[in-house]
Amino acid sequence: xxxxxxxxxxxxxxxxxxxxxxxxxxxxxxxxxxxxxxxxxxxxxxxxxxxxxxxxxxxxxxxxxxxxxxxxxxxxxxxxxxxxxxxxxxxxxxxxxxxxxxxxxxxxxxxxxxxxxxxxxxxxxxxxxxxxxxxxxxxxxxxxxxxxxxxxxxxxxxxxxxxxxxxxxxxxxxxxxxxxxxxxxxxxxxxxxxxxxxxxxxxxxxxxxxxxxxxxxxxxxxxxxxxxxxxxxxxxxxxxxxxxxxxxxxxxxxxxxxxxxxxxxxxxxxxxxxxxxxxxxxxxxxxxxxxxxxxxxxxxxxxxxx
Numbered sequence: 001x002x003x004x005x006x007x008x009x010x011x012x013x014x015x016x017x018x019x020x021x022x023x024x025x026x027x028x029x030x031x032x033x034x035x036x037x038x039x040x041x042x043x044x045x046x047x048x049x050x051x052x053x054x055x056x057x058x059x060x061x062x063x064x065x066x067x068x069x070x071x072x073x074x075x076x077x078x079x080x081x082x083x084x085x086x087x088x089x090x091x092x093x094x095x096x097x098x099x100x101x102x103x104x105x106x107x108x109x110x111x112x113x114x115x116x117x118x119x120x121x122x123x124x125x126x127x128x129x130x131x132x133x134x135x136x137x138x139x140x141x142x143x144x145x146x147x148x149x150x151x152x153x154x155x156x157x158x159x160x161x162x163x164x165x166x167x168x169x170x171x172x173x174x175x176x177x178x179x180x181x182x183x184x185x186x187x188x189x190x191x192x193x194x195x196x197x198x199x200x201x202x203x204x205x206x207x208x209x210x211x212x213x214x215x216x217x218x219x220x221x222x223x224x225x226x227x228x229x230x231x232x233x234x235x236x237x238x239x240x241x242x243x244x245x246x247x248x249x250x251x252x253x254x255x256x257x258x259x260x261x262x263x264x265x266x267x268x269x270x271x272x273x274x275x276x277x278x279x280x281x282x283x284x285x286x287x288x289x290x291x292x293x294x295x296x297x298x299x300x301x302x303x304x305x306x
Contacts, residue, residue, distance in 0.1 A: 007242035008052040014248060016046065021249035025256025027279065029068045039249065040193040041118060041283050050111045054193035055234040055241045056249070062228045065220040068257050072217025079168035079214050082178070083221035089179035090226035093186020098233045101191050105238065115287055117192055122284030129202055130277035137274065169210045177208065182222065190230045197223055
């Protein structure tokens, strides 16, 4: 069964799109990430123009993150105060990101920039997470104590000014790194169509020493509003949000997120981080291959700025 996407100007199999949305939603609920780092490359692999894939992929992230965040809110594992501070930085970053997105599109370098950013970020973050999680799993097998610092222990970040107390996360921390983290995530959301959870989750765990159970819900809370804002601005500025594609992805993503949430609760923290790291690396390698291998059609004709 095929359906025509008016903005992407492409006919697609609706069941394949539903499968993509459900799979990404499942992984979103399982790992506590928005899933944009998966859905955007998947759409590009399916020949959806990168401009549309980025803007529409961000829209799908809203649905899957909303589903997971509501569940975490009901369970008391969402720090609203911490999420709000992150959100303030995210909104500013998303605005800057849309401007950069439009500028790169005018230069004709948007597609290459998106692919390179994915390869670099996914490669670095996936490698670091995999090494840490494997180390933690080896120590657990040997019954050695984990080296991960507990919430409340200090590092150089805790010496920064403008501190605020976050009771739910049990930390007393400067808002500066939180605003900066939110800003970076906002920029990446607009340029790459990601929720930023694959960066935010490790940063909150390893740099800010926030409990993992609170990190997941808080990350999804911030992702909801940052990606929603980025989607609206992208639609108004670049006219690149395909409503039909977004609607299909949202329906499947919400359903998949609920099942992923149940599976994620049955795995230990280091196991979740190892699986997420492997997933991140797999997507990065696939994109790197696309950049290196000679395409079947060496020449292409751009239509409508895509």
